[in-house]
Amino acid sequence: MPVNLEIKVKVKNFDSILSSLKKLKAKKVGVLHQKDVYFSSAKGLLKLRKEGKSQQLIRYQRNEKGKNRWSDFEILELHQAHAESFLRNLLSCEVVVEKERVLYLYDDTRIHLDKVKKLGNFIELETKVVSTKKDAQQRFRFLVNALQLNPKDELRLSYHDLLLQAVKK
Numbered sequence: 001m002p003v004n005l006e007i008k009v010k011v012k013n014f015d016s017i018l019s020s021l022k023k024l025k026a027k028k029v030g031v032l033h034q035k036d037v038y039f040s041s042a043k044g045l046l047k048l049r050k051e052g053k054s055q056q057l058i059r060y061q062r063n064e065k066g067k068n069r070w071s072d073f074e075i076l077e078l079h080q081a082h083a084e085s086f087l088r089n090l091l092s093c094e095v096v097v098e099k100e101r102v103l104y105l106y107d108d109t110r111i112h113l114d115k116v117k118k119l120g121n122f123i124e125l126e127t128k129v130v131s132t133k134k135d136a137q138q139r140f141r142f143l144v145n146a147l148q149l150n151p152k153d154e155l156r157l158s159y160h161d162l163l164l165q166a167v168k169k
Helices: 015-024 082-089 135-147 159-168
Strands: 005-012 025-039 045-051 054-062 069-079 093-106 110-117 120-130
Touching: 005 135, 015 093, 015 110, 015 135, 025 082, 025 159, 045 082, 054 082, 054 135, 093 159, 110 135, 120 135
Parallel strands: none
Antiparallel strands: 005 069, 005 120, 025 045, 025 093, 045 054, 054 069, 093 110, 110 120
């Protein structure tokens, strides 16, 4: 199962981050419009990600209380247009997260500049483990420092959890 190391930080705007990404020569992949439909799951989180015409079922587990946010995940590509209605007939929908994501890549790290509907602006880093966790931590820490992210500002919640909290208020 793939593993990555993650951080999520709420930001007012992306200006300084964009400047740092330019200095790092990070590769801009593009702008993605994503709809994540979260379903009730006894173990971890389960979401259907809809992006353009593609759909993926993503299951992941992450210890939000650990020193580092290691995430184990699996992705299943779906090729049926009616995947959402099919899943809604089987499972309870907990929340829908809609976002515009600007995706950058740097040395096996996905950098997401997210504008999340009803929540605001966030940066997320996802550093993939390609050899060892120690190597991933080093690459991850380099980017956290290069992008001037303060680990004390880290949100240890998924957009799923943040949106559910916002709805309860």
